[in-house]
Amino acid sequence: MGNGELKNVRYTAAYFRREEDLIAAAREARAAGFEIHDAFTPFPVHGLDEAVGLRPSRLTWIALIAGAMGLGAGLALQIWTSVYDWPLNVGGKPFNSFPLFIPVAFELTVLFSGLIAICVLLARNRLWIFSKRLVFDRVTDDRFVLVLKARDASFDINKAMVIFDRAGALRVIEGDQFV
Amino acid sequence: MSTKDIETQEYIPDHLLDEPTITPVIRPGHTFGTVTDKISAIALTRKTPRGWYIGFAIAFALAMMLFYSLAQLVLVGTGIWGLNVPVAWGFAIINLVWWIGIGHAGTLISAILLLLRQNWRTSINRFAEAMTLFAVACAGIFPVFHTGRPWLAYWLFPYPNTMKMWPNFRSPLMWDVFAISTYASVSALFWFIGLIPDFATLRDRARSRSGQVIYGMLAMGWRGSARHWHRYETAYLLLAGLATPLVLSVHTVISFDFTIGITPGWHATIFPPYFVAGAIYAGFAMVLILAIPIRKFYGLEDFITMRHLRNMAKIMLATGLIVGYGYMMEAFFGWYSANQYEGFMIRNRMTGPYAPFYWALIFCNIIAPQILWSRRMRNSVPVLFITALIVSVGMWLERFVIVVTSLHRDYLPSSWGMYRGSFWDWSTFIGTIGLFVALLFLFLRFLPMISIFEMRTILPQAEVKEAKE
Numbered sequence: 001m002g003n004g005e006l007k008n009v010r011y012t013a014a015y016f017r018r019e020e021d022l023i024a025a026a027r028e029a030r031a032a033g034f035e036i037h038d039a040f041t042p043f044p045v046h047g048l049d050e051a052v053g054l055r056p057s058r059l060t061w062i063a064l065i066a067g068a069m070g071l072g073a074g075l076a077l078q079i080w081t082s083v084y085d086w087p088l089n090v091g092g093k094p095f096n097s098f099p100l101f102i103p104v105a106f107e108l109t110v111l112f113s114g115l116i117a118i119c120v121l122l123a124r125n126r127l128w129i130f131s132k133r134l135v136f137d138r139v140t141d142d143r144f145v146l147v148l149k150a151r152d153a154s155f156d157i158n159k160a161m162v163i164f165d166r167a168g169a170l171r172v173i174e175g176d177q178f179v
Numbered sequence: 180m181s182t183k184d185i186e187t188q189e190y191i192p193d194h195l196l197d198e199p200t201i202t203p204v205i206r207p208g209h210t211f212g213t214v215t216d217k218i219s220a221i222a223l224t225r226k227t228p229r230g231w232y233i234g235f236a237i238a239f240a241l242a243m244m245l246f247y248s249l250a251q252l253v254l255v256g257t258g259i260w261g262l263n264v265p266v267a268w269g270f271a272i273i274n275l276v277w278w279i280g281i282g283h284a285g286t287l288i289s290a291i292l293l294l295l296r297q298n299w300r301t302s303i304n305r306f307a308e309a310m311t312l313f314a315v316a317c318a319g320i321f322p323v324f325h326t327g328r329p330w331l332a333y334w335l336f337p338y339p340n341t342m343k344m345w346p347n348f349r350s351p352l353m354w355d356v357f358a359i360s361t362y363a364s365v366s367a368l369f370w371f372i373g374l375i376p377d378f379a380t381l382r383d384r385a386r387s388r389s390g391q392v393i394y395g396m397l398a399m400g401w402r403g404s405a406r407h408w409h410r411y412e413t414a415y416l417l418l419a420g421l422a423t424p425l426v427l428s429v430h431t432v433i434s435f436d437f438t439i440g441i442t443p444g445w446h447a448t449i450f451p452p453y454f455v456a457g458a459i460y461a462g463f464a465m466v467l468i469l470a471i472p473i474r475k476f477y478g479l480e481d482f483i484t485m486r487h488l489r490n491m492a493k494i495m496l497a498t499g500l501i502v503g504y505g506y507m508m509e510a511f512f513g514w515y516s517a518n519q520y521e522g523f524m525i526r527n528r529m530t531g532p533y534a535p536f537y538w539a540l541i542f543c544n545i546i547a548p549q550i551l552w553s554r555r556m557r558n559s560v561p562v563l564f565i566t567a568l569i570v571s572v573g574m575w576l577e578r579f580v581i582v583v584t585s586l587h588r589d590y591l592p593s594s595w596g597m598y599r600g601s602f603w604d605w606s607t608f609i610g611t612i613g614l615f616v617a618l619l620f621l622f623l624r625f626l627p628m629i630s631i632f633e634m635r636t637i638l639p640q641a642e643v644k645e646a647k648e
Contacts, residue, residue: 039405042211043376043635049409057413063421081337081345090349103354103432107361110425114365114418118372121414122399125407127375131400139403140380142211142635 010150014169022144025167070112074105206481241613266598278318284462285311290422317611351435358432443524444585453505460498461574467567543573
């Protein structure tokens with residue numbers, strides 16, 4: 001699956017009232033060989049990632065690496081400034097007073113990890129303040145929407161309608177140029 | 180018995196009060212739609228109540244007093260505060276610790292209770308996080324202005340400069356700079372990320388053009404995509420996981436400001452856990468002080484139920500006991516260390532010129548909250564409110580006692596002295612309370628004060644039944 005942009009491809013979207021219906025429809029559609037473009041829900045629905053076939057997010061690894069960078073940067077900064085660049089005798093403590101460097105190194109670990117994870121989240125989700133995207137009706141309120149790709153003639157709308165109906169779809173819309 | 184009559188009813192058998200089925204975290208009968216309507220209407224459609232204008236006007240006036248006091252400080256110098264040797268740390272550090280401590284409950288609710296899967300946190304986490312941010316903002320004012328030249332506050336950060344100097348990383352005051360600025364940044368991010376889906380809800384429901392544009396920009400194109408939610412949840416949990424050790428580290432570092440010194444009464448290993456517990460204690464008291472009027476005036480009893488108030492009361496009781504243990508240990512160390520300065524310090528605290536403050540703090544923090552052992556008292560909203568107020572005062576007194584009694588009579592009797600806050604100390608402190616309340620009023624008016632999307636997840640219908648494979 002791509003990152004969510006679908007240009008010049010027709011789509012079919014079905015509205016549902018309950019998340020169970022959405023999940024059932026997604027599972028069936030996938031089993032029937034339809035290509036799921038995305039699903040839209042008013043809150044994170046558990047089990048939906050698996051139903052639409054999403055792989056676990058790699059964000060945790062990014063956060064881990066970012067944290068390690070923060071830790072390294074924090075230690076390097078303190079050791080370089082206090083031991084090499086400006087060795088300052090404070091109360092006879094050793095220049096490399098390593099245990100006293102732990103708090104700042106820890107804070108920088110958390111700071112790097114948090115900031116970078118959030119930046120990556122925003123970038124990967126393409127969230128930015130001037131974003132202009134199509135938002136389905138009431139999907140930020142109480143509706144659940146499943147979007148199938150209708151890429152070519154092999155897309156069988158009748159077969160899709162059967163699946164949607166069985167899952168209790170409220171209405172189905174078709175459109176092109178999904179942005 | 181239906182849940183509806185619980186709060187109107189006069190008598191509920193004691194053994195039923197703590198039943199989750201009797202008081203759920205959200206009153207039955209709500210749907211996704213009603214939750215959205217009820218919370219978003221406060222920001223979008225409901226007429227701003229007259230009480231809001233009056234409250235905001237008072238808070239804003241106090242905030243102006245803060246700015247006036249700070250301007251006075253910049254014009255005249257830090258001498259307008261009551262600080263002098265031997266008490267070189269006074270209101271500035273007391274208020275810093277008090278405000279930061281209050282902020283910690285917000286992070287505890289939003290991060291630690293999330294990781295512990297306490298879903299009752301959902302209805303209170305948004306405004307508790309807002310409280311954290313505003314409290315940290317108030318806290319930050321004190322050390323920055325205590326420097327006397329706040330426009331040079333950037334000297335606190337390590338940056339290459341023409342003086343070829345670096346900060347002293349062996350100083351706990353330097354650790355504070357990093358701890359508090361990291362805490363402020365991560366809390367702000369956590370709060371904002373949590374708000375994005377709700378901004379999208381407000382954007383889609385706003386009728387006015389300005390509402391659509393402003394909430395639209397803040398929502399950043401959020402449209403509830405499964406792929407986005409998937410990453411979003413991962414990031415949210417990650418931030419919670421990061422915020423948890425962070426919040427513990429922040430108050431630990433604050434306590435290091437004291438413990439690293441060799442002043443009697445400060446140089447104690449009990450300080451970090453005792454400070455963290457005290458912070459959570461004061462913070463939950465503040466959450467109760469805010470939650471009780473908010474749920475009343477905005478009619479949110481459906482979402483902030485007695486269960487929330489009771490749970491917070493229990494946390495207060497537990498952390499209060501840890502704080503009590505801390506006080507006991509301080510007294511014990513004074514005797515067991517056989518150190519004459521430590522012994523003198525604790526005797527001076529209990530019987531010296533500041534003894535009334537010490538005993539007032541023991542009453543406020545240890546004796547008064549014991550009332551919460553009683554189920555009946557935990558279910559009385561006025562009792563909870565008053566206890567929370569008493570605890571807030573007590574926690575301020577605690578910091579006053581720790582800071583002042585240790586400093587005013589230390590090793591050299593010839594340099595003993597007394598300390599009292601000057602007019603400007605008080606006006607700055609009360610002014611920060613005004614700023615805090617004014618910011619909260621703005622938050623309540625313009626942002627969803629309860630997390631709408633998280634409330635949807637705790638509705639009974641949001642529990643997906645496992646499909647049979």
